Amino acid sequence: MNTFYIIGTGPGDPELITVKGWRTMERCATLVAPKAKVDGDSTALTIVKGLMDLTDKQVVEVCFPMHKVNNGRSSQEVEAAWQEAARIILDHLKQGDVAFPTLGDPAVYSTGFYVYATLKEMAPDMEIRIIPGITAMSCCSAMGKQPLCLGGEVLTVVPATFDDDRLRAILTTCDSVVLMKIHNVMDRLLALLDELDLTKQAVCYEQCGMAGEKVHSNLRQLKDRELHYFSTIIIRK
């Protein structure tokens, strides 16, 4: 029976793909890559193309519309996309091993585990392996020469789309906070960080490891400015 591999590509720099991830993709006959828009590109695939020649492989891009997922449940449209992806993967597995490259690490806010769960439901005995990748927050921390947590510190990773009360509770109690998915909520976030006197301790990393990478140490300059979806804030108290 052929194997399905979910592989973290790291956050953008193709050199941050692990040797294991790269060797595994080299061996696979097919790559099934996620993308957010039908007419858009797959970021994971773009990263892989920076490292490997894919001309002798079958490459299939599958669209996963971005919608809220709560407790593993989502809209019918998103669940239908997971099922469609699972069917495509099962079909290609008849011809050889299949890799599913996914941005960063599959364990952190990634489509990879939704695909995993859908496949396990459809074909419980199939062989699935997960190859970890470097997370965006690790790359941001390295870029800013800023640790995520040391000693007895508590690190919390949270989508910035949470409501203010939930964010306030986290920002008040944790030593180190990584805020992901910040691009649409910056103004609300800035007001909250100002209220908690945390603006000076926050650094924003935009497109870390990608061509347009930027570090914003003065968050106030981000007011009314459009940020890339690939932006993360690290707050260390």
Ligand SMILES: C[S@@+](CC[C@H](N)C(=O)[O-])C[C@H]1O[C@@H](n2cnc3c(N)ncnc32)[C@H](O)[C@@H]1O
């Ligand atoms: C769907 S999550 C994917 C996380 C990814 N699986 C990981 O391991 O980091 C997307 C969020 O990750 C963060 N992100 C991903 N790539 C990034 C990058 N190159 N630079 C900064 N933040 C990034 C952003 O906060 C973005 O909104």
